[in-house]
Structure formats: C-alpha cells, structure tokens
Amino acid sequence: MQLxxxxxxxxxxxxxxxxxxxxxxxxxxxxxxxxxxxxxxRSAAEAALARFTEIKVVVKPGDTLDAIFRGLEFSLQxxxxxxxxxxxxxxxxxLRPGDELTLATRDGxxxxxxxxxxxxxxxxxxxxxxxxxxxxxxEVPLISHVRTTxxxxxxxxxxxxxxxxxxxxxxxALTDIFKWDIDFFSVQSGDSFKVVxxxxxREGEIVDDGDILAAEFISGGKTFRAVRYEMADGxxxxxxPEGVSLRKAFLKTPVQxxxxxxxxxxxRRHPVLNTIRAHKxxxxxxxxxxxxxxxxxxxxxxxxxxxxxxxxxxxxxxGNVVTRYGHLxxxxxxxxxxxxxxxxxxxxxxxxxxLATGPHLHFEFIEGGRHVDPQKAIxxxxxxxxxxxxERAAFNAQIAPLLARLESAPVATGTAxxxx
Ligand SMILES: [Zn+2]
Numbered sequence: 001m002q003l004x005x006x007x008x009x010x011x012x013x014x015x016x017x018x019x020x021x022x023x024x025x026x027x028x029x030x031x032x033x034x035x036x037x038x039x040x041x042r043s044a045a046e047a048a049l050a051r052f053t054e055i056k057v058v059v060k061p062g063d064t065l066d067a068i069f070r071g072l073e074f075s076l077q078x079x080x081x082x083x084x085x086x087x088x089x090x091x092x093x094x095l096r097p098g099d100e101l102t103l104a105t106r107d108g109x110x111x112x113x114x115x116x117x118x119x120x121x122x123x124x125x126x127x128x129x130x131x132x133x134x135x136x137x138x139e140v141p142l143i144s145h146v147r148t149t150x151x152x153x154x155x156x157x158x159x160x161x162x163x164x165x166x167x168x169x170x171x172x173a174l175t176d177i178f179k180w181d182i183d184f185f186s187v188q189s190g191d192s193f194k195v196v197x198x199x200x201x202r203e204g205e206i207v208d209d210g211d212i213l214a215a216e217f218i219s220g221g222k223t224f225r226a227v228r229y230e231m232a233d234g235x236x237x238x239x240x241p242e243g244v245s246l247r248k249a250f251l252k253t254p255v256q257x258x259x260x261x262x263x264x265x266x267x268r269r270h271p272v273l274n275t276i277r278a279h280k281x282x283x284x285x286x287x288x289x290x291x292x293x294x295x296x297x298x299x300x301x302x303x304x305x306x307x308x309x310x311x312x313x314x315x316x317x318x319g320n321v322v323t324r325y326g327h328l329x330x331x332x333x334x335x336x337x338x339x340x341x342x343x344x345x346x347x348x349x350x351x352x353x354x355l356a357t358g359p360h361l362h363f364e365f366i367e368g369g370r371h372v373d374p375q376k377a378i379x380x381x382x383x384x385x386x387x388x389x390x391e392r393a394a395f396n397a398q399i400a401p402l403l404a405r406l407e408s409a410p411v412a413t414g415t416a417x418x419x420x
Pocket of ligand 1: 262279281282283361362363
C-alpha cells in the first residue's frame, strides 16, 4: 500500500471532498456537479471542510481492502457494512496492483470511498445520514471520434504503430484482425497499413482508443482489407469488403513471436537421431516460456509426456482433425484432458522437452488419422460463416463510408501521415 497524498488543503480539499459528499438522487450524477457544488459552497463550507481529509491509496501486489483498512486503522465494522453492499462488493474484492482508491475521512472516521471501474465509470460509496453506507456508480459519458491514420514499417510494426499514433493495444488489435492471413513475425520493411478507428474522449481529453472500424494491411505486395460489422444479434466480427469472415478455423501461427525453423518434410534427416525420418510437423523456434495457443476450438484429448515429444498437448477438433503441440516446457495452469478450448486459448509454453535440439514448438496437424502439412491445411481451412444474405444490404451500407475513408487516407511513406 502506498499513500499518494494525505492533505486537507482548503482549496484543493474543498472541491475533491465535495465530490465525495454531495448528495444527489443516486441515479443521475456527473463529475461536473462536484465542481459546481464546490464553487457555490466555497464560503460557507470552507471552515467545516478543514476537518475533511482525502487519502489516495495505490494498491500494491497482495493488498486487500481488509489490509488497507487495517493499515489506516479504519473501523472494520465500516468495512463489513461496505462489503455488505451488493453493488460495491464485487468491485472492491477484486483489487489489482496499481488500482487507485480514494478514501475520504472526517475527524479520522471513514466517510466515503471511490474506485474507478473503467475509463467512464467510478464506484462511489458514501456514508449516509443514518451512518449506514450507500453505493452508486457514477458514469461520465465518453464521446467517440473516428480517426484515420496510416503507417509504414521501417524497423518494426510496433514502432510504426506508435508513429501512427496508435496505442499498443490497438496495434495488437490490428494484428489480431489479420492474424489468419498474415504472419506478423515476417512483416518486412516497406509493408504498410491504414487504420480507421475510434478515439474516446472524456471531459475534453482523449483517454483511450476504441474499436478498429476498418483496416488495410499491405504485406509483401499483397493487400488485405477488413471492416468491422455487428450482426443484428449483437455479435461482431471482421470481414473482407466482400463479406467473407477473416476468422479461419485455425490460427496461422499457434505460438507468439516465433519463426518457422523446420517445415513439414516427409524425408528429413532428423537432427538428433541423424537418420532419415519424416518431419511430420512444423517447428516454430521461440524462446523457452513463449506462450503456445490452441490453433482452433476443440477438446483436449491428451496432456502429458509422450516419448520424443516430451510434454505434449493434443486437441481434437471438429472434422476429425487433431492438432499436437510438442516439446512444451510446461502446460497452462489447470489444463486437463476433456477440457474445451477456444481458438487462441493459452495451452502451454515453448520448451525443449523430449527429443529437441533447442527450444521450439513442434506442431502437427492430423486429418482423418493422417499427418498433413499444417501450413497447407491451415491455409485452406474453412473460414467462419460469411455475412448472411439477410444482412447483406445493411453490411454494404455500413461499410461504404469506412471503405471511402480507407481509400482517401494518404499512403504513409516512412513517417506516418494522419488525417482526421
Ligand atoms: Zn519438429
């Protein structure tokens, strides 16, 4: 636990504490009110507020609300009444390191506390007149702006993303959209992208990026385009302008930040055994500990040690397909035989158990009992369903302005160009 400030300076304390104590009918509160209350109450309330203290606590690893209350010598009875509030308990029982709590006291007694829940929501707990506590969630509306940016890759996609003004999370989302078609480990200098996305503004300040609405990625001279579309049932996905889902049955690469070190080859000389022995899979070289993902949705049919594979996971998928992940250093926590996994779920980590010269993932794709080249099988794997005919008109109408934005965005050369 770390105390950020413990001040009751008249001016500052006035408007901050007023925010915690102003009384409103629990449904309509805005952050602006706090300021207004402060301004009007200034002369009358100033003297009284000198007794108020506001304490900001930054949650440290292992901290609980209980530990924080004990550390500050607050009443544990108050803690119990706050935890008894249905809407407050789930928010306060899940503290994460780095979270900020603001506690307001009067003459050493806890009067209220606040915790941001998201960029637009804050939980407020206040002591009521009958000395019980009340909880409410204050919502500050976010304004969404659509922004278009572009970038070209010089040293890395991450650098190009930053230059283009994208938050890391949004660059991540960009790779997520195209991960079935583009191997992002092999993007080259000269590859480029355009992104149409939302920026979120709160009280006049850009506080976060929202969703990517449309994107274009040119990799090795090939152009890939995607638009975000939400179906009538609320499910959303990324589609090509022709309405084909970008999501495929299997991931192009089942391991993060890797490179292919050995391809599928029925006549390879085995590096450890030094004999001609078919290489029935693809090897992805990556440092020990790198996360390995389920290539597609399915059920875990094996998790354990198997000869030369070392620690291995096998997943059974629909269509009589099995994927196998060998030489793992460890398995994902809690993973057991019979578990259902979704595409992209963490199943284990790269290692060199079994017959392996160095850390890598040995990945096999077995269709109807026969080993096939995973790269080929994944490339022709069936995509998720396309836009249904019933939504085609809505889809076309919604994507037209997004495609126009992509078209008109300047093509980045070296440094990113930005258009609003
Ligand atoms: Zn291998």
